[in-house]
Amino acid sequence: MTRKITANLYMTIDGRGEFPKYPGWDLPTGDRDEPDEFFRQMWTNRYDDVTTVIMGRRSFVGHRNTHSEKNRKPNDPKFMFEYSRFLDRVDKVCLSHRLKNLDWENSRLMKGDLATIIRKLKAEKGGNIIAEGGPRLIHEFIRRDLADDYWFLVMPVVYGRGPRYWWPLGEQRTLKLLSVSAMKYGELVLHYAPVRTPR
Numbered sequence: 069m070t071r072k073i074t075a076n077l078y079m080t081i082d083g084r085g086e087f088p089k090y091p092g093w094d095l096p097t098g099d100r101d102e103p104d105e106f107f108r109q110m111w112t113n114r115y116d117d118v119t120t121v122i123m124g125r126r127s128f129v130g131h132r133n134t135h136s137e138k139n140r141k142p143n144d145p146k147f148m149f150e151y152s153r154f155l156d157r158v159d160k161v162c163l164s165h166r167l168k169n170l171d172w173e174n175s176r177l178m179k180g181d182l183a184t185i186i187r188k189l190k191a192e193k194g195g196n197i198i199a200e201g202g203p204r205l206i207h208e209f210i211r212r213d214l215a216d217d218y219w220f221l222v223m224p225v226v227y228g229r230g231p232r233y234w235w236p237l238g239e240q241r242t243l244k245l246l247s248v249s250a251m252k253y254g255e256l257v258l259h260y261a262p263v264r265t266p267r
């Protein structure tokens with residue numbers, strides 16, 4: 069079975085990779101012990117099939133410092149502890165030229181050409197793969213058509229600052245909408261697959 073690669077994007081309406089304030093912003097994953105629909109679609113539903121998570125250096129360090137189980141806050145919702153246990157146990161690929169110590173179990177460093185890295189990962193044994201940011205890395209996935217599908221969480225804010233997702237691409241990328249749902253606080257969850265035209 070080929071390992072499917074999904075890229076996750078979290079962005080404002082103007083394409084900035086930030087988590088801004090909006091109604092419910094401080095409860096981005098729900099105000100209860102159960103994950104909301106967005107979190108279920110992007111994570112909880114995938115705990116059984118995903119065995120590798122790829123992150124750029126900044127995102128890796130951010131996730132390690134916030135989402136590893138040892139860094140969870142006691143009052144965090146139960147499902148966030150489950151998320152941490154999932155992240156702790158999966159194979160984590162940190163892309164970096166300069167980081168030396170990853171300091172997170174089941175992590176490894178890779179570097180170089182992204183398409184070559186993806187080819188290597190796809191040839192390894194394992195389940196599916198999620199590319200979890202940051203924006204620059206995901207932009208490269210889209211520019212070079214390297215993911216099999218994309219989950220976008222679009223937050224209802226025009227923000228005007230923060231890391232950009234979108235830069236010149238060279239040629240357009242066309243995506244096919246697989247599903248769309250609106251969340252409680254106005255976020256949109258968009259699921260797309262690339263449309264590949266024969267060359």
Ligand SMILES: NC(=O)c1ccc[n+]([C@@H]2O[C@H](COP(=O)([O-])OP(=O)(O)OC[C@H]3O[C@@H](n4cnc5c(N)ncnc54)[C@H](OP(=O)(O)O)[C@@H]3O)[C@@H](O)[C@H]2O)c1
Pocket residue numbers: 078085086087123124125126127128130163164165166167178179180181182200201202203204205206231
């Ligand atoms: N899901 C998320 O993680 C997420 C979502 C939304 C927003 N954000 C925000 O976005 C920011 C981080 O995103 P970002 O786009 O600036 O950074 P990033 O993609 O997380 O990290 C960029 C770094 O990854 C390394 N890298 C990427 N491709 C590589 C390759 N092929 N080979 C070797 N190294 C490679 C480089 O690190 P070296 O310099 O070490 O070589 C590069 O500087 C943070 O502020 C975060 O809060 C993150």
